[in-house]
Amino acid sequence: MHFLFQRYYFFTQMKPLRIIAIMSVTVSVMSCGGQKKDEKTEKDDFKYLTEQFGDSKILRYQVPGFGSLSLKQKKLIYFLSQSALCGRDITWDQNCRYNLLVRRTCEAVYEGYKGDRSSADFKNFTLYLKELWFNNGLHHHYSTDKTQPEFSKGFFVSALKAVEPSTLPLAGCQTLEQFTLELTKIIFDPSIALKRVSLDPSGDLVLASACNFYDGVTQKEAEEFYKNLKDADAKAKKDTRISYGLNTKLVKVNGRIKELPWKVGGLYSPAIEKIVFWLDQAKTVAETREQKASLEKLVDYYRTGSLVSWDEYNVLWVTDLDALVDFVNGFIESYGDPLAMKAGWESVVNFKDMEATRRTKIVSDNALFFETNSPTDAQYKKKEVKGITAKVITVAQLGGECDPTTPIGINLPNANWIRSEHGSKSVTMDNITYAYDQASLGNGFLEEFAASPEEIAKIREYGYAASSLTTDMHECLGHASGQLKPGITHDMLKNYHSSIEESRADLFALYYIMDPKMEELGLLKSLKAGEAEYDAFIRNGLMTQLVRIKPGKNIEESHMRDRALIAHWVYEKGKNEKIVERFSRDGKTYFRINDYAGLRGLFGQLLKEIQRITSEGDYQAAKDLIETYAVKVDRELHKEVLERYKKLNIAPYAGFINPSYEIVKQGDSISDVKVIYPDDFATQMMEYSKNYSFLPVR
Numbered sequence: 001m002h003f004l005f006q007r008y009y010f011f012t013q014m015k016p017l018r019i020i021a022i023m024s025v026t027v028s029v030m031s032c033g034g035q036k037k038d039e040k041t042e043k044d045d046f047k048y049l050t051e052q053f054g055d056s057k058i059l060r061y062q063v064p065g066f067g068s069l070s071l072k073q074k075k076l077i078y079f080l081s082q083s084a085l086c087g088r089d090i091t092w093d094q095n096c097r098y099n100l101l102v103r104r105t106c107e108a109v110y111e112g113y114k115g116d117r118s119s120a121d122f123k124n125f126t127l128y129l130k131e132l133w134f135n136n137g138l139h140h141h142y143s144t145d146k147t148q149p150e151f152s153k154g155f156f157v158s159a160l161k162a163v164e165p166s167t168l169p170l171a172g173c174q175t176l177e178q179f180t181l182e183l184t185k186i187i188f189d190p191s192i193a194l195k196r197v198s199l200d201p202s203g204d205l206v207l208a209s210a211c212n213f214y215d216g217v218t219q220k221e222a223e224e225f226y227k228n229l230k231d232a233d234a235k236a237k238k239d240t241r242i243s244y245g246l247n248t249k250l251v252k253v254n255g256r257i258k259e260l261p262w263k264v265g266g267l268y269s270p271a272i273e274k275i276v277f278w279l280d281q282a283k284t285v286a287e288t289r290e291q292k293a294s295l296e297k298l299v300d301y302y303r304t305g306s307l308v309s310w311d312e313y314n315v316l317w318v319t320d321l322d323a324l325v326d327f328v329n330g331f332i333e334s335y336g337d338p339l340a341m342k343a344g345w346e347s348v349v350n351f352k353d354m355e356a357t358r359r360t361k362i363v364s365d366n367a368l369f370f371e372t373n374s375p376t377d378a379q380y381k382k383k384e385v386k387g388i389t390a391k392v393i394t395v396a397q398l399g400g401e402c403d404p405t406t407p408i409g410i411n412l413p414n415a416n417w418i419r420s421e422h423g424s425k426s427v428t429m430d431n432i433t434y435a436y437d438q439a440s441l442g443n444g445f446l447e448e449f450a451a452s453p454e455e456i457a458k459i460r461e462y463g464y465a466a467s468s469l470t471t472d473m474h475e476c477l478g479h480a481s482g483q484l485k486p487g488i489t490h491d492m493l494k495n496y497h498s499s500i501e502e503s504r505a506d507l508f509a510l511y512y513i514m515d516p517k518m519e520e521l522g523l524l525k526s527l528k529a530g531e532a533e534y535d536a537f538i539r540n541g542l543m544t545q546l547v548r549i550k551p552g553k554n555i556e557e558s559h560m561r562d563r564a565l566i567a568h569w570v571y572e573k574g575k576n577e578k579i580v581e582r583f584s585r586d587g588k589t590y591f592r593i594n595d596y597a598g599l600r601g602l603f604g605q606l607l608k609e610i611q612r613i614t615s616e617g618d619y620q621a622a623k624d625l626i627e628t629y630a631v632k633v634d635r636e637l638h639k640e641v642l643e644r645y646k647k648l649n650i651a652p653y654a655g656f657i658n659p660s661y662e663i664v665k666q667g668d669s670i671s672d673v674k675v676i677y678p679d680d681f682a683t684q685m686m687e688y689s690k691n692y693s694f695l696p697v698r
C-alpha cells in the first residue's frame with residue numbers, strides 16, 4: 001500500500017503515475033533551498049527507450065554515481081542485486097499457479113522453434129512471450145486481466161511438436177499430447193484464470209481471483225481463519241500486531257484449513273535459500289552495525305517464517321539510517337491479494353542521492369507543522385510525528401514484483417504499529433523518474449490534452465519540480481500522517497483499503513503543494529508550480545488516465561481509483577461555482593481549473609473525510625465514495641480519449657531493463673564491480689530465466 005506510483009502520467013507508465021510533463025525543452029529542476037539546478041537541456045546520449053510492443057514500452061535506466069562508490073559498497077550492491085534476482089520465480093508463481101509452466105514452455109519454443117520465425121504466428125507468439133515477461137505472468141500487471149494470445153492454436157500445437165521434448169517442462173507421467181492439451185487450455189481458454197485479482201464485491205473475491213495465495217478456500221473461510229487465529233493469539237497473550245497471513249499460502253487439506261509458509265524448508269524453499277545465500281554474503285560487507293543486524297534478522301525470518309521476526313527486522317531496517325546503500329527485500333505489498341493480506345515478493349537495491357535528499361529532508365523536518373495544520377479532525381491527527389525519513393535514491397537493481405515495472409517511490413514498512421512507534425523510510429527513485437522523463441520527451445501528449453498554451457507553459461516551467469515535491473509529500477507526509485481510533489485496523493476497509501489509503505496520501509500532498517509554506521521553506525520558487533500540479537492532476541483523474549482502461553471496462557487499480565475518486569469528487573462539489581470546468585473545442589473535451597484556491601479547499605474537505613473513514617474503519621462510507629466516484633467510466637469521454645491517444649502512438653506502460661553488474665577479480669578476491677547497461681529486453685529475460693530459475697513449474 002505504500003508504493004508510490006506515478007500520479008498522473010502523461011506518457012509513460014509502469015504501475016505508475018506521475019506525469020512528468022516535460023517536452024523537449026529546458027528542464028529546470030528545483031533543488032531544495034530554492035536553488036535552480038539546470039538539468040540536461042536535450043535528451044542525453046544514453047538510449048532510454050529500447051522498444052515498444054502491445055501497450056508497453058521498454059526503458060533503461062542509468063546508475064549515476066556507482067563508479068565512485070567504495071569497493072565495499074559496490075560489493076554490497078552486487079550481493080544484494082543477486083539476492084533480488086533470485087526471487088523472480090516467486091513473483092511468477094504467486095501471480096498465478098500456471099505462470100512458471102507457461103513461461104518455461106514458451107521460452108523453450110522461443111529458443112527451439114525451427115519453423116519460419118518471420119511468420120505472423122511466430123511474431124505474435126514472441127509478442128505474447130514479451131507480454132508474459134513484462135507482466136510476470138499471464139495477467140496484465142495493471143488491469144490483472146488475462147492476456148489473450150494473437151497466435152493460432154494450430155501454430156502453438158505444431159510448435160510444441162517441433163521442439164526437442166527434453167526442453168519442455170513435461171511432468172513425469174505426461175505424454176506430449178496430454179501436455180499440449182493442458183497448455184493450450186491454460187493459454188487459450190478464457191474461462192481459466194480469467195482475472196488475477198478480482199475486486200468485484202458481488203462475488204467471492206478469493207474464488208474469483210487467479211492469484212496463487214489460496215487453494216480450495218473461500219473468502220469467508222479465509223476471513224474466519226484469520227479472525228480465529230487472531231482471537232486465539234489474543235487469548236494466549238501473544239503479539240497480535242503481526243501482519244497475519246503475510247508470508248503464507250492458505251490451503252485446505254482433507255477439509256482442514258492451514259497455512260503453508262514461504263520460507264527455507266517450506267514453500268519456495270529453493271529460491272529462498274538462494275536469496276538467503278546472497279544476503280549472507282551481503283552481511284560480510286554491511287556498512288553499519290545496524291545494517292548488519294537487520295540483514296541477520298532478515299535471514300532469520302526467511303529461515304523461520306516467523307512474523308514476529310519480520311517485524312523485528314523492519315524495526316532494525318527502519319532505524320538503519322546511516323548506510324548509503326539500502327535495500328528492500330521480502331514479501332512486502334499486498335496489492336496482489338484481493339483480501340490485502342498476502343504479500344508479493346519484491347526487492348529494490350539502491351543508494352542515497354545526497355544532493356537531492358536535502359530537498360526531502362526539509363519536508364520531513366517540518367512533518368509536525370504539516371500534520372498540525374492539515375484540515376483533518378484533531379482527534380485523528382498524530383500528536384507527534386516520529387522518524388519520518390525521506391531520501392532520494394538511485395536504484396541499482398529491481399527484482400520480483402518491482403521488475404520490470406516499478407514504482408517511483410516507496411514508503412515502508414507497512415505495519416502501522418512500526419510506523420507510529422519507530423517511523424518509516426520514504427524514498428523517491430530519481431534515476432527511474434529521470435528515465436521516464438527522458439523517454440517521454442516530445443511525444444505530443446501534453447499538446448493534445450492540456451486545456452491551453454498557458455497550461456503547457458506552466459507545466460514546462462514548473463512541472464518537474466512540482467511533481468517531484470508532490471511525490472515526496474505523498475510518501476513521507478501523506479502515508480505517515482493521521483492516526484487510527486483504538487481498535488481500528490486498516491483491513492476493516494477490505495477491498496477499498498488500498499484506494500482510500502492512496503487517496504489520503506495524494507490529498508495530503510495536493511493540499512500542501514499550494515500552501516505558502518512551500519515558498520517559505522524554499523521548496524518551490526512559486527505557487528504557480530502548485531497550479532501546474534493541480535492542472536495535471538485534474539486532467540489525469542478526469543480524463544487522461546482513461547487511456548489505460550480498455551473500452552467497456554471499469555477502473556479497478558487502486559491508484560487509478562484514488563485519482564478518479566479525488567478528481568470526480570471535486571469536480572462535482574465545485575460544479576456550481578465552476579471551480580473545475582469542462583469545455584470542448586473543435587469537438588475535443590478539455591478540463592480547466594478556474595479557481596485554484598477553491599480547488600485546494602475542496603481537496604482539504606475530502607482529505608478530512610477520507611482521514612475520518614480511515615481512522616474509524618468506516619467500510620460503508622469507503623464503499624460509497626469509491627463506488628460513486630472512482631469505478632465507473634464515462635463511456636463517451638473514454639471513447640474520445642482513446643481515439644485522441646491512439647493517434648499519438650504512445651505505449652501507456654513502461655518496464656525497465658536492469659543494468660547488470662560484472663565482477664572483476666584479482667586472484668580469488670573481488671577487486672572491482674562494473675556496471676553495464678544491456679539493451680535488449682528479451683535477452684535479459686532469457687538470461688534471468690536461465691540463471692535464476694529455482695522453482696518447479698508445478
Ligand code: ZN
Pocket residue numbers: 001002003004005474479502505
Ligand atoms: Zn502511496
